Amino acid sequence: MAMSGVSVDDKCVQMWELLKQRKIKCCNFRLTKDMKKIEIEEGSVIERNPRDQPNAQHFEQWTNKLPENECRYSIYDIEIGIDLGAGMNVGSRNKLVFIVWAPQTAKIKDKMVTASSKDALKKKFDGIQIEWQLNGSDEYEASALIESLSSSPDIKTSGKIAYFEGLPVGDW
Numbered sequence: 001m002a003m004s005g006v007s008v009d010d011k012c013v014q015m016w017e018l019l020k021q022r023k024i025k026c027c028n029f030r031l032t033k034d035m036k037k038i039e040i041e042e043g044s045v046i047e048r049n050p051r052d053q054p055n056a057q058h059f060e061q062w063t064n065k066l067p068e069n070e071c072r073y074s075i076y077d078i079e080i081g082i083d084l085g086a087g088m089n090v091g092s093r094n095k096l097v098f099i100v101w102a103p104q105t106a107k108i109k110d111k112m113v114t115a116s117s118k119d120a121l122k123k124k125f126d127g128i129q130i131e132w133q134l135n136g137s138d139e140y141e142a143s144a145l146i147e148s149l150s151s152s153p154d155i156k157t158s159g160k161i162a163y164f165e166g167l168p169v170g171d172w
Contacts, residue, residue: 005036006031006035006036006037006038006113006116006117006120007036007037007038007120008037008038008120008121008124009037009038009039009040011039011040012029012038012039012040012121012124013124013125015027015029015040015045015075016075016124016125019075019076019077019096020096020127022048022077022094023047023048024045024046024047024048024077025046025047025048025055025058025062025076025077026044026045026046026058026062026074026075026076026077027040027041027044027045027046027074027075028040028041028044028062028065028066028072028073028074029041029044029072029073029074029075029121030070030071030072030073031071031110031113031114031117035109035110035113038073038117038120038121041065041072043065044065044074046058046061046062055079055165055166055167056165056166056167058165059142059165062074062076063137063140066101066103066137066140067103068103068105069103069105069106069107070103070106070110071100071101071102071103071106071110071111071114072100072101073098073099073100073101073114073118073121074097074098074099074101075096075097075098075099075125076096076097076099077094077095077096077097078094078095078097078130078145078149078164078165079092079093079094079163079164079165079166080092080093080094080095080149080155080161080163080164080165081093081161081162081163081164082155082158082159082160082161082162083159083160083161083162084158084159085159090162090163091158091159093155095129095130095149095152096127096128096129096130097128097129097130097131097132098122098125098128098130098131098132099131099132099133099134100114100115100118100131100132100133100134101134101140102114102115102133102134102135103135103136103137104135104136130148130149130152132145132148141172142164142165142172143172145164146161146164146169146172149161149164
């Protein structure tokens with residue numbers, strides 16, 4: 001339980017396990033109306049990439065599900081391609097990302113409870129590789145996230161990001 005008194009629904013951990021097993025692409029979580037529990041947001045689970053749907057569509061679906069005036073937590077399996085240098089094939093990497101969405105337009109109480117409860121949820125998710133705090137739609141644009149990923153030490157030393165969610169970086 002968080003310092004805020006908020007508990008985490010066990011189904012949230014089940015979604016994290018499905019993400020790690022590559023069975024889902026992403027999932028959002030929300031505080032219940034009474035702000036006492038973190039639960040899965042209904043309709044927010046995006047299944048793993050069927051062969052006919054590019055990852056870029058998953059990314060758009062996810063960003064479209066983030067509400068303008070309410071906070072959310074998300075887990076997302078980001079897929080990137082790394083240009084390893086001359087004569088080398090582009091290497092594929094996945095990063096398990098924990099995201100806190102707290103838009104500037106959300107109510108103060110929502111932002112405060114979300115911030116004070118974040119660690120309760122985060123502690124349930126072993127293996128988080130990257131954490132992002134996003135406060136506006138400009139921060140979840142692909143270019144901003146690519147820039148953030150590029151500064152990650154393991155990517156910096158490996159090469160340059162060539163693909164993000166299945167599309168060349170220049171196409172974003």
